[in-house]
Amino acid sequence: MFMFLVNMSAQKYSQFKSDFTIIEKVVGDTSKSTILIGNVYYNSETDETKYAIDFPKEGEWHFLDSTLFVSLQDTNYIVKGSSEINSQSIFKNVLNSTSNDFGLEEQGYLITQIDKKGDQVFIEWQPPAAAKEFLSSVVTKLKNEDLLAVIFYTADKEILNTTYFEDYKLINSVKVPSRIKSHFTTTTSEVYKVISLDNVEIY
Amino acid sequence: MKSLFTLCFTLITVSCLLAINPVKGKIETKKIESIEEGSAVIDSELNELLEASELIKAENLSYDEFSVTHNTIAEELNIESGVDTGLLEGSENSPVGIPGFWWGFCFGILGLVVVYVAMEDGQERKEQAKNALYGCIISTVVFTLFYVGLFALAAT
Numbered sequence: 001m002f003m004f005l006v007n008m009s010a011q012k013y014s015q016f017k018s019d020f021t022i023i024e025k026v027v028g029d030t031s032k033s034t035i036l037i038g039n040v041y042y043n044s045e046t047d048e049t050k051y052a053i054d055f056p057k058e059g060e061w062h063f064l065d066s067t068l069f070v071s072l073q074d075t076n077y078i079v080k081g082s083s084e085i086n087s088q089s090i091f092k093n094v095l096n097s098t099s100n101d102f103g104l105e106e107q108g109y110l111i112t113q114i115d116k117k118g119d120q121v122f123i124e125w126q127p128p129a130a131a132k133e134f135l136s137s138v139v140t141k142l143k144n145e146d147l148l149a150v151i152f153y154t155a156d157k158e159i160l161n162t163t164y165f166e167d168y169k170l171i172n173s174v175k176v177p178s179r180i181k182s183h184f185t186t187t188t189s190e191v192y193k194v195i196s197l198d199n200v201e202i203y
Numbered sequence: 204m205k206s207l208f209t210l211c212f213t214l215i216t217v218s219c220l221l222a223i224n225p226v227k228g229k230i231e232t233k234k235i236e237s238i239e240e241g242s243a244v245i246d247s248e249l250n251e252l253l254e255a256s257e258l259i260k261a262e263n264l265s266y267d268e269f270s271v272t273h274n275t276i277a278e279e280l281n282i283e284s285g286v287d288t289g290l291l292e293g294s295e296n297s298p299v300g301i302p303g304f305w306w307g308f309c310f311g312i313l314g315l316v317v318v319y320v321a322m323e324d325g326q327e328r329k330e331q332a333k334n335a336l337y338g339c340i341i342s343t344v345v346f347t348l349f350y351v352g353l354f355a356l357a358a359t
Contacts, residue, residue: 021260023252034283035256055259056266056284072285115230122238124230139234149238162241181245192248 013172016042016091017201021194028189042091049091094176095202100147104138112137119143135160146175159185172202255280 022036037055042048051061059072068079101109101123108128115122125138136157141149146168152160161184165177176197184191255276259269266284270277 021256023249023256025248025252027248030281032281032283033252035252035259037256037260055264055269056282113230115235117235122230122235124234137234139230139238141235141238149242151234151238151241153234159237159241162238162245164242164245181242181249183241183245183248190248192245194245194249194253 013095013174013202014044015201015203016040016094017199019198021196021198023196024191024193026189026191040091042095044092044095094174100142100145101140104140107131109138120148146177161185169200171200174202176200176202251276252280252282255282 017040019039020037022034024034024036026032035055036053038051038053040052041050047065049063053059053061057073059070062069062071070077070079104125105111108130109125110128111123112126113122113124115124121142123140123142125140127135127138132155134155136153136155138153139151140147147165149162149164151162154160161182163180163182166179166181167177168175169178170176178197178200180195182191182193182195184193255269255273258264258273258276262268262272264272266282269282
């Protein structure tokens, strides 16, 4: 699914570890913000992703195969989901990605235009038939084969989402963006979000 | 007749080639400008929150400590105290029972597109969006089992 846009090395990695900070601001009738600080561990061999949260409250979200185990202070619960949960993890794509097209080609998107401006390449994609009901086009921006940005347009040709991938770092010959910024526009609110990854380890 | 056949053949061939190969040309300037300008908008909106998060990390603060020691900033920014809130807070449409905040992290932006479309439109369109981009993930039957205070019980 979502390709984290990495140049792959020949070596196959199965584990991803990182500290993270997620910041989100929702601007609507009222504004509210979220800050989430913690660390994540993903293992493709055991099919699990574990998020340990330090802020705002200590807790753990553990996706194991098709089950999500949540521990939040005195509350624990289980969510039975799909075995696809971990297979769709962004961290799997970090480890396995072979392209920098945001996973669009894999999803059936077709390139309709390629435009070069200096050392930057802009690519316009046409969504697959099933997605044309709600998306009209997608434009990606690349530089030196790294994906820098993607923008989604609604069927009404309004901007739905813009996402930026910044500060690529080379970890064991895998390029990982350490900062992902996103802006969503809905009919009722504007949502701004940044995901920062620090101390990334891949092995 | 032969000319007509040749013309049809040429048109079909050209159409096929155009369909297979992307056109190297101009993407609407407006679209490129939107990409170039959007980054600064996000920075501007999140600047104060980024500073607050750096403060929290530097001083290793809990939410309660942050609210007390930096109460002006905490009130001004209206920072949520929980981790199960976020984009789809309180929504019965939350896919796979996972709050949207986590979808953005677990599944990336394509996941968020699905979530937003699902939230914005009616039931039929919602299903189309889900099926188009997530297939079996969304159609999975979900059930949630709560067992509140298990650790507390186990400890007693």
